[in-house]
Amino acid sequence: DAGVIQSPRHEVTEMGQEVTLRCKPISGHDYLFWYRQTMMRGLELLIYFNNNVPIDDSGMPEDRFSAKMPNASFSTLKIQPSEPRDSAVYFCASSLAPKEKLFFGSGTQLSVL
Amino acid sequence: RKEVEQDPGPFNVPEGATVAFNCTYSNSASQSFFWYRQDCRKEPKLLMSVYSSGNEDGRFTAQLNRASQYISLLIRDSKLSDSATYLCVTAGTASKLTFGTGTRLQVTL
Numbered sequence: 477d478a479g480v481i482q483s484p485r486h487e488v489t490e491m492g493q494e495v496t497l498r499c500k501p502i503s504g505h506d507y508l509f510w511y512r513q514t515m516m517r518g519l520e521l522l523i524y525f526n527n528n529v530p531i532d533d534s535g536m537p538e539d540r541f542s543a544k545m546p547n548a549s550f551s552t553l554k555i556q557p558s559e560p561r562d563s564a565v566y567f568c569a570s571s572l573a574p575k576e577k578l579f580f581g582s583g584t585q586l587s588v589l
Numbered sequence: 590r591k592e593v594e595q596d597p598g599p600f601n602v603p604e605g606a607t608v609a610f611n612c613t614y615s616n617s618a619s620q621s622f623f624w625y626r627q628d629c630r631k632e633p634k635l636l637m638s639v640y641s642s643g644n645e646d647g648r649f650t651a652q653l654n655r656a657s658q659y660i661s662l663l664i665r666d667s668k669l670s671d672s673a674t675y676l677c678v679t680a681g682t683a684s685k686l687t688f689g690t691g692t693r694l695q696v697t698l
Contacts, residue, residue: 509685518690519633519676532685567632575621575680580632 478502482568482581490589494556497584499568500549507574510543510553511567513583519567525551526574537562558588590615593689595677601695606667610692612677613659621680622653624662626673627691633676636662667696 481500489495501508509524523533528545536543540559545551555562565585569578595612602608614622622639637644639651639660650663664671677689 511688519688521685521687524685532683575686577623577635578625578633578686580634582632 480568480570480579480581482566482584484584485582486585486587488587488589489558491559492557493588494554495558495562495586495588497553497566497568497586499551499553499581501551501568501570502579503549505570505572505579507571508545508551509569509571509578510551511569511580513565513567522553555586558586560588562586563588591689592616592687593677593679595689595692597690597692599693599695601697602667604667604669604696604698606696607663607665608667608694609661609663610675610677610694611659611661612689612692613657614677614679615658616679616681616687617658619658619679619681621686622651622660623678623680623686624649624651624660625676625678625688627676628673633688636675664694667694669696669698672696 483498510522511519513519522535523543525545543553565583567583569580571578593614624636625633626636627633637646639653643652648665652661674691674693676691678686680686
């Protein structure tokens with residue numbers, strides 16, 4: 477039974493480049509969350525979707541960040557243009573219901589040089 | 590003030606010891622509480638939910654004090670494999686979970 481699948485596992489890019497992170501949630505999960513983790517700030521919720529619709533994007537740092545969920549089995553988080561301060565681990569998670577157990581993907585380690 | 594606060598540690602304890610972590614939360618409307626565990630360079634995984642009456646799962650006991658707005662996690666008979674970061678998590682009225690920055694536990698021989 478596949479869990480949440482994220483790609484790529486690692487991404488190294490130069491400042492100013494576009495970065496696209498991908499996520500496939502667990503089949504049947506109606507909620508999808510994007511988190512960012514840094515040593516200083518811990519896990520921060522960026523945005524979450526319910527049935528493919530963005531519900532709360534108040535955690536998205538600025539306009540350089542955008543997220544989409546075109547269907548129930550795929551979501552992307554895009555950063556354009558990327559900056560060194562965006563370097564972090566980005567996790568995607570899904571759940572059956574709100575405030576219930578979250579299943580996390582393995583994360584994408586992003587390094588912006 | 591952070592919504593969820595934890596002592597970052599590290600807590601260094603010998604194998605077999607009992608160790609306890611506390612976590613405070615600021616949102617009095619928080620309705621659900623959890624402890625997640627995160628191993629180094631891995632994703633967080635649910636350890637246990639925290640219920641109002643307190644609950645136990647093997648060597649792990651979680652308690653909630655709504656009046657003082659804190660939750661706790663007690664680990665008895667610590668194992669080397671318990672070494673990890675423990676994340677305190679709350680859920681308010683919105684459909685999202687808020688994570689603390691975690692408490693690091695290192696169990697040694």
